[in-house]
Every structure is written in C-alpha cells, then in structure tokens.
Amino acid sequence: MKRIAGILLVSVLSLGILAGCGGAKQSAGKAEQVTLKVGASVTPHAEILKSIQEAAAAEGIKLEIVEFTDYVQPNIALAEGDLDANYFQHLPYLTNFAEERKLDLVSVGPVHLEPLGFYSSKLSSIDQLADGATVSIPDDPTNAGRALKLLADQGLITLKEGVGVKATPNDIVDNPKKLDIEMLQAEYLPRSLEDVDAAVINTNYYLDAAKNLGVKANVLARESAEDNPFANIVAVRKGDENRPEIQKLMSLLRSEAVAKFINETYDGAVIPAF
Structure with missing residues (x-):
C-alpha cells in the first residue's frame, strides 16, 4: 500500500509540474502578444484601425487605438513615447511639424488619401x-x-x-x-x-x-486625387520603422481587406493610397 501511495504521490506531483509548465507556456504565449498603441483621428483613421483589430490579434498584436480630435497632440504624444505610432496626417504636415518642433518622427508609408x-x-x-x-x-x-x-x-x-x-x-x-x-x-x-x-x-x-x-x-x-502628395501616413519615432509589429501593422493597413473597407464605407471621400 505504501508503494502504491508513493506511486500515486509521484503521479500527482508529475501532473502538478506538467500543469505548471502548461501555465507558464500559456503565460509566455500571452507575453508574446505585443501591445501597439496607435493614436488616430476619430474618422476615418480610428475606424480603419478598428477594422483590422481582429486580424492584428491573430498576428500577435493587441492594437490599442487612442482617439484624438486635433492635429497637435498625436505628434507630441508620439514623440514623448506615449504612443508607438500615429495615423492622422499627411507627410507634408508631419515634415513641417517635426521641423518646427525639432521632433524625430518619420513616416512608414501612406494608407489613404482624403481629398479636401x-x-x-x-x-x-x-x-x-x-x-x-x-x-x-x-x-x-x-x-x-x-x-x-x-x-x-x-x-x-x-x-x-x-x-x-x-x-x-x-x-x-x-x-x-x-x-x-x-x-x-x-x-x-x-x-x-x-x-x-x-x-x-x-x-x-x-x-x-x-x-x-x-x-x-x-x-x-x-481636390484632385491625381498626383496628390497628401496621402495620410502612419508615423513613428525615428528608428522604429523596422519594428516587426510596425511592419505587420502596415501590411494589414495596406491590404485588400482595408481597400475594400475604405471603398465601401466612404463613397469616394476617402481613397486607398496603396
């Protein structure tokens, strides 16, 4: 009986260890999901980002969208490290803003055009x-x-x-x-x-x-869309352009699914720029 009890005890301990490993693996799995905090204007930028949240989660990215109602705070928040990226502006605006305020912000590519x-x-x-x-x-x-x-x-x-x-x-x-x-x-x-x-x-x-x-x-x-340099871009801090999660974000934003979403939602007021 003592021998059987010992075997049972070893079995229980083994199961506990295995369960513990499984929990650690699950925690590690959760740890592997990266949170990406992106600032955006409410319409259409945040709406477009929301359309890819599920796909981003499948890629291991928890996409957290922070909405702004002005054109100043999203760049300040990005420069100060409160955001990982922002999506609300065109490149000429970013260039002018960054030069005036001496901020190291860069574009990682265009997503859509909003003709004035x-x-x-x-x-x-x-x-x-x-x-x-x-x-x-x-x-x-x-x-x-x-x-x-x-x-x-x-x-x-x-x-x-x-x-x-x-x-x-x-x-x-x-x-x-x-x-x-x-x-x-x-x-x-x-x-x-x-x-x-x-x-x-x-x-x-x-x-x-x-x-x-x-x-x-x-x-x-x-405003004419032809040769229009004012496509809205995703901006990041200089040096973050090649972060894997940023590259995944750009792939999702420049996908056929997003082009379809834009075309079906905004009736020509917003145009895919990729």
Whole structure:
C-alpha cells in the first residue's frame, strides 16, 4: 500500500509540474502578444484601425487605438513615447511639424488619401457664390496652401505663379469676387458652415461632424486625387520603422481587406493610397 501511495504521490506531483509548465507556456504565449498603441483621428483613421483589430490579434498584436480630435497632440504624444505610432496626417504636415518642433518622427508609408472638400450648407454650386462671400479654410500652413490651391483651381482666386500648395493668403494676386477668406483651426471648420457661405474642410473632420453632429452640406468641389502628395501616413519615432509589429501593422493597413473597407464605407471621400 505504501508503494502504491508513493506511486500515486509521484503521479500527482508529475501532473502538478506538467500543469505548471502548461501555465507558464500559456503565460509566455500571452507575453508574446505585443501591445501597439496607435493614436488616430476619430474618422476615418480610428475606424480603419478598428477594422483590422481582429486580424492584428491573430498576428500577435493587441492594437490599442487612442482617439484624438486635433492635429497637435498625436505628434507630441508620439514623440514623448506615449504612443508607438500615429495615423492622422499627411507627410507634408508631419515634415513641417517635426521641423518646427525639432521632433524625430518619420513616416512608414501612406494608407489613404482624403481629398479636401469645398462644402456649403447654403449653396449647391460654385456659380452661386456671391461677390463678397465668406469662405473659411484651415489655418495650418500645409492645409491652408491646399485650400487656397483648390480655390484657385476653381477659378475663384489667382495665386502667385509657382507657389502651389505652399500658398498663403499673402500669395493671392487676384480675388475677383472679393471673397472674405477666414482661417480657422481645422477641427472647427464644419461648425463654421452655419456662419460662412462655404468652407474648405479636411475630409476627416467633415465626416466626423456629419456622423456625430448631424452636419449636412453640399460638396461644391473636391481636390484632385491625381498626383496628390497628401496621402495620410502612419508615423513613428525615428528608428522604429523596422519594428516587426510596425511592419505587420502596415501590411494589414495596406491590404485588400482595408481597400475594400475604405471603398465601401466612404463613397469616394476617402481613397486607398496603396
């Protein structure tokens, strides 16, 4: 009986050891899953990221999405190490922001393009824009230049030759309709529609306002997508470009599944850029 009891005791101990190894393996398995904290604008960036969360988990990445409503904090948070990456901006904006603030942030590639829209809640066509009409545009340097170029492409103003998307209001050489051009922070432009005749609005802010604030407006014109350098990118701290989890994130974001999601969700207001 003592011999049988001893065998049973050894068996129980063995099972305990095996169970302990199994638990350690499971814990190790959990430890192998990497948390990737990505800052994003609410629409469409966070929505696109949410569409790949399940696929990311299958790749061993817990994708944590931190939503922002402005164009400043996502880069500050990334530079300070509070984020692993962000996804909300185009390369010219990142380059300008990083140079001004002396931040080591770089792009790891484009995902989608949001052509700027010229919107109005009062008018249905550009022809209805009266002399002296008030038009609001973004106040940050890169998007202000894009907005002015869009107005110039529609024949509403003339800019100094060669300034292109680097234009400022000081570069307007002809304004035949004497438009009153007001510059506002990009996030406030959708709300300005009630107070102006028309506004050039970043697509993400318009989509978010339409979805959450019930803003409705007609698209009078849209920025051309052809040879457009303003595709929205994923940014990281310099040196993190080749982290395996960042590369996996980019593969997922630049997949056929994401292209399909973008095309089916945003009806041309957002365009895949890969």
